[in-house]
Amino acid sequence: MDMQEAKVRRQNGVALWRQIADRIRSAIASGDYDETGKVPPEMMLAAQFGVNRHTVRSALAALAQEGIVQALQGRGTLILRKERLNFPISRRTRFNQGIGDQAREKEGILLASSEESANADLAARLQLPVGTRLIRMETLRKADRRPVSRATTWFPAERFAGMAEAYRDSGSITAAFAAVGLPDYVRASTEITAVHADNDDLSSLELSPGAIVLVTCALNTDPDGVPVQYAVSRFSADAVQFTIEN
Template identity: 55%
Template sequence: MKNPDRTMERRSGISLWRQIADQIRRDIVQGRLGANGRLPPETTLAAHFGVNRHTVRGAIAALVEEGVLRAEQGRGTFVEQRRRLTYPIGARTRFSEGLRDQARDRRGHLLDHREEAADRRTAEALALASDARVIRMDTVSEADGRPVSRATSWFDADRFAGFAETYRELGSVTLAFRRYGVADYFRSSTLVSARHADDGDLDDLRLSPGAIVLVAIAVNVDPEGRPIQFAETRFAADRVELSVTA
């Protein structure tokens, strides 16, 4: 195993195990570790990073919890070779339909909801007055039991009163919209970026600190072109890739 400079920043305020977890993740992606599917022994990794085995063990445990690695008793630690899901983003973006051929069980769960005053960004996205009330929903979507995305969505509180309770019952934004007479809807805009997962993403997507999420900020409109949903969705980058289509 090549040993470029792997000096840990011991006074950076970032735990050593987290720094090592981040580096192992990068080294796997770049082909420097686990090229044959198996990680070197803990003692080798400890020497590689200049730390003790306990610190390496903590980093590996975090990556196992995240799903990047798989530990097998008596055999060692292996790179988890699960194929990333491809999530299409196009004119008719739907979570369940987009993953239909890739996951047998696809469902959403309501984490939290509340009614609040729309801030400037939300009011503009939904074409509402600056003092309008909106429903905010925080949700997490799973594919075959694995959380793959976490979203914050806003809806016009007048037009979609009780939307969060309807979503909780049906587990689908598309089905919930149908209850309100919106039989179809379309994606009018999507802005994609990437960043480190925040604390909420880490908890709800079961990621380890340092994990990357893909962020899609989108507006959906009804067939008449009226905005009906403004959403920011965070996808676990190790589990999902976004495919943008015209």
């Protein structure tokens, strides 16, 4: 659709093969190569980006490493995966429900949980006195076996005792809340920023270095407006987009 011949940039700290890998990954996600199911030939990509064929090969090798494409000698480079989950954010945001039928399998994995005292920031967010006991959970959410986000969330410990176990057993925040006595909750606010993936992102979200991560800081409250959960989540920018419906 858009014939933007934005050439790659040289000598800027980002290797050409990485810039090209990012562009091809993004083109795949946009469905640019849907007709053939294949990436254009290496020579064609090299001409398009104005680089040597070997540089394109490095980029494709990186994408193959990620499991996005597979090169077949004599045939071409096939596209294996291409996806970008849409993630609606609204007053009734629910992770599993939001994904809906965009994925067949949905998982919520409890990586770790602990109890800690609220520092100034957390206390302000949850509208509690500094030092209040909180349950802290580290979770990883997957769709169709692929990691989508990892999150750190806090709950008031006194009100929601047993939250970690409830989540571990159900894999769902909504179900866990219901199990500890909160049948309904609403999303009060969501902050969104973007950063480069750090080392933890690379391993837990199975990203390649240089990837972009979308960070959301979300506050959920009970129907009366009392804060019940604060969550910092990190999503692979290649895998998701957010939609805010007002």
